[in-house]
Amino acid sequence: MKNKGIAVIIAAAILASVLTGCSNNSVGTESSTSSTQGIAEITSKAENQSGELSSEVNNSESGTSSQQAAEETSKVESQVSESLAETSQTQVSNNSVTSDVSDTEDSLVEESSAEGNSQEVSTDVFSLEFTIDNETYKLPFKYADMEKNGWSYKNDAGEKTIKSHQYLIGTRVAKDDMSMSVQPINLTDSEVTAKDAHIGEVVIDDYYIKTESHEVKYGTVVLGKSTLDDVIAAFGEPSSTRESENHPSITYKKDTYLNVKFTFDNTNGGILNKIEIHNFNLN
Numbered sequence: 001m002k003n004k005g006i007a008v009i010i011a012a013a014i015l016a017s018v019l020t021g022c023s024n025n026s027v028g029t030e031s032s033t034s035s036t037q038g039i040a041e042i043t044s045k046a047e048n049q050s051g052e053l054s055s056e057v058n059n060s061e062s063g064t065s066s067q068q069a070a071e072e073t074s075k076v077e078s079q080v081s082e083s084l085a086e087t088s089q090t091q092v093s094n095n096s097v098t099s100d101v102s103d104t105e106d107s108l109v110e111e112s113s114a115e116g117n118s119q120e121v122s123t124d125v126f127s128l129e130f131t132i133d134n135e136t137y138k139l140p141f142k143y144a145d146m147e148k149n150g151w152s153y154k155n156d157a158g159e160k161t162i163k164s165h166q167y168l169i170g171t172r173v174a175k176d177d178m179s180m181s182v183q184p185i186n187l188t189d190s191e192v193t194a195k196d197a198h199i200g201e202v203v204i205d206d207y208y209i210k211t212e213s214h215e216v217k218y219g220t221v222v223l224g225k226s227t228l229d230d231v232i233a234a235f236g237e238p239s240s241t242r243e244s245e246n247h248p249s250i251t252y253k254k255d256t257y258l259n260v261k262f263t264f265d266n267t268n269g270g271i272l273n274k275i276e277i278h279n280f281n282l283n
């Protein structure tokens with residue numbers, strides 16, 4: 001009987017230590033505070049019972065009924081089992097709270113990331129689409145598309161003939177106080193005039209289109225305002241770079257017939273002063 005009592009005392013002491021450790025690991029929430037108080041009460045109760053049992057064991061040695069000591073031992077063992085069950089329940093509850101908080105944080109991060117992605121803008125340098133005063137053109141396009149917006153060939157260039165799979169050089173179109181260089185191209189198997197051809201190349205220079213009065217854009221890049229760093233930030237690293245003290249340039253090349261070139265004016269703060277778009281691919 002003495003050995004059994006000692007074993008129960010040891011079990012009660014171990015339970016007190018375990019319960020105290022659990023209370024230190026509780027989640028810092030209102031529910032964990034309540035659980036800690038409950039654990040403290042159970043721990044105190046277990047310690048009292050272990051003291052009472054020790055007294056009962058001593059009394060049993062002095063002649064106290066062994067049956068009474070056995071009953072007390074059984075009572076303490078039952079309380080130990082109940083305490084362990086309560087501790088397990090508290091740990092499960094606290095783990096659940098931690099999981100819920102973690103899941104909520106992950107959800108907020110994912111939502112923020114999704115919102116950021118929805119604001120992304122296309123940066124395809126080979127879109128071949130440019131805008132002049134809200135008129136948008138995408139190479140190659142028919143000369144007739146420009147003509148209906150008020151543009152026309154200079155020096156009667158529209159009447160010149162272009163042989164099959166050939167193009168004209170030194171040709172310009174103009175509108176009001178603006179003009180730009182173009183290359184009409186014939187991608188058919190028959191001879192056509194320039195006015196019936198496609199435009200396969202445009203060269204837009206701020207010398208001929210004053211950016212104080214007109215806006216020319218290629219994607220997010222703006223003639224007369226953007227810098228070399230702005231262009232690279234918009235379209236990435238170029239295929240090639242031409243160094244020059246006054247007029248450096250960068251070129252984005254997809255193939256022989258498709259490329260875009262940007263030239264900058266270092267005598268005027270390094271701003272973009274020329275855009276050259278070349279596409280002789282009809283597809």
